Amino acid sequence: MIKTRKKELGQFFTPARIARIAVSMVSKQQSDKFLAADPGYGEGALSLALIEKFPNVRIEGYEIDGNLVQRHKINDNIKIHHEDYLFKFNNNNYDLVICNPPYNRFQNYENINQIKNLENKLNIHINKLSSSYVLFIYKAIHELKQDGEAIFIVPIEFFNTKYGIDLKRQLHRERTLHSVVLFDTNSSHFDEAITTTCILKITKSANNFIRVCKDRDELIEITKLVNYSEITPEQKWFHIFTQEESFEFKNTAPLYKYAKVTRGIATGANHYFILTPSQVKDLKLPHASVKECIVRSSDVISPILDVQSFDLLKNSDRQVYIFTGSEIDDSATKKYIDYGLQLGVHLTFLNSRRTPWYKLEKSTVYPILLSVFDRSTIKAIYNKASVLNLTTFHGLHVNPLYHKYTKIIYLFFITNIANQMFKASKRIYGNGLLKLEPNDYNNTFLLDFEMIGTKDYNKLGHLFYELEVDNSFSSSIIKESELIFLQYLT
16 A cells, blocks of 8 residues: 555554463453454454454454555454444444544544534544544443443644543543553654554443553563552643652743744745745745745754754755745745746645735744654754744743843753653654654753842853854853852752
8 A cells, every 4th residue: 555545544554462462451251252353454453353352253343545445354253344433333342442533633624514423423622633543432431331331543743632631531530540551662663654653442331450561472460559549631641650750840830821833834835935045036026035944953063043054054055944935925936836836835724724825924033943743852043043833843922021032041951950850741753753742841840940040140141152253052151050050950
């Protein structure tokens, strides 16, 4: 199957090893006769593993990909429905739902009214940022018998995301999350997926504890019991489950007191809006119709992005301009807008919702740029060149009341202390990849910068000056800054 088709359907087929682990969590006797559903049938790995252990099981599989349905080998235990499980309501009450659901956003469904009908039937509200696997979990719970159970293979990010809170509320209120199997966050078990996997076991009956387990060569080992009375749906459960070390600091305040972190510019069509200096020259676009912009994180390797550094990118003919179409009376600008219409850029999701379609959502210049993804440490850039940024970076805007702390806030962001404090807010993806959304930054408690005395304020100002001169992530400057910050935090 070609990659684009798999991506469109959110398909990540279940490896045999993961299927065996999922099946080992089923609370049935080998000889039991029961009815199971496999709502994301795919290549049938889960169903086949289930039959191998429970030969008397009857399975109803659901698959929307006709190619996979045609390739399905006839099996007396399995009946395949070539339809979307989410919108197939019947009177079956399943003893078991076992599923590796698709991992795409539910907005990808062509008929959004179907989603609204589903919400009404299940009496739920779905966050628009939710992945479709959340919908599968809700519906599976709805269709279980009173003593039934559901086994789901899902991305672990759900435990830490805002869109996961509503589902966690239901699981917490009804105490139906029985156990969760965690895997190594430095490994990805699915080809082409950047997310880290976990397996959930959900029961219709209530539980006093959530059993946190780890996989030991396909043997499930309980490593922790989490009492429902000790957690809330609003907390980030992944860090509770993994017993990550917590750092107790004093004199802290949420970042949103001092600043606001916002996503970068999403063009909806980078191939059209992002240009090199030579393209701008060839198109004869006036300066007013383009703006300077950082497109890739890899284009910035020094802490200070100054004019000289940005000029090096321009001289190398890198993509450093974003088309704004501001000078609409200019003939070259009009011509390029017409070219966009020919390409159908105005019909893409984001641009079809703008008026005019080529008008960018925002053009704010942020003094500090912050990484979206990282492997271990936050990448923070001081934007001295005052250029725009795409979504490869988030932008930090300092509250005007605290403008004098801008450089000190930047120094704080490049310390190991900041990485420790943000650690609990990060979302975990495959192969050790970590992600911070804007509100993950905004809601994290950092040093309350107003606590810094005049003498230390001046010292930090001098250290920032040294950083500007050196323009490298100097360990000595970072260490000196840390020592000052730690005086207030410990």
